[in-house]
Amino acid sequence: MSRILEEQHLSTSDLVNAGERGEREEQAEASFKESRPQPDEPAGGPLLPQDFVQELRGRWDRLQTGFVDEPRSAVQQADELVATAMKRLAESFSEQRSSLEAQWGRGDKVSTEDLRVALRKYRTFFQRLVAV
Numbered sequence: 001m002s003r004i005l006e007e008q009h010l011s012t013s014d015l016v017n018a019g020e021r022g023e024r025e026e027q028a029e030a031s032f033k034e035s036r037p038q039p040d041e042p043a044g045g046p047l048l049p050q051d052f053v054q055e056l057r058g059r060w061d062r063l064q065t066g067f068v069d070e071p072r073s074a075v076q077q078a079d080e081l082v083a084t085a086m087k088r089l090a091e092s093f094s095e096q097r098s099s100l101e102a103q104w105g106r107g108d109k110v111s112t113e114d115l116r117v118a119l120r121k122y123r124t125f126f127q128r129l130v131a132v
Contacts, residue, residue: 048092089125
């Protein structure tokens, strides 16, 4: 299996507990490379890399198919899959923030366009999160 979806057996409660303990994940890559949104993408571009999304969908299809034979296992795998996606999403936002903060820390001027792209990504996520 690819490096993107290494079996870490995370759960959603692991993410909550890590946040409550104030633990920090390992440092993000030096810079965050934001892809420019394509015309058919939602405002702010994709929230997760396309190859990662494809692997998540493949895992979802397998666990959903396995529900018939092992429903408990399927629910456990679904929780782990959601936790993996949430962790990667949090890392993506953290990488972007770290990159901007590093530029500010060096006294570099951050372009309004870079900030606009960052804000659009936050807005897209927020709107999806609170959608009814």
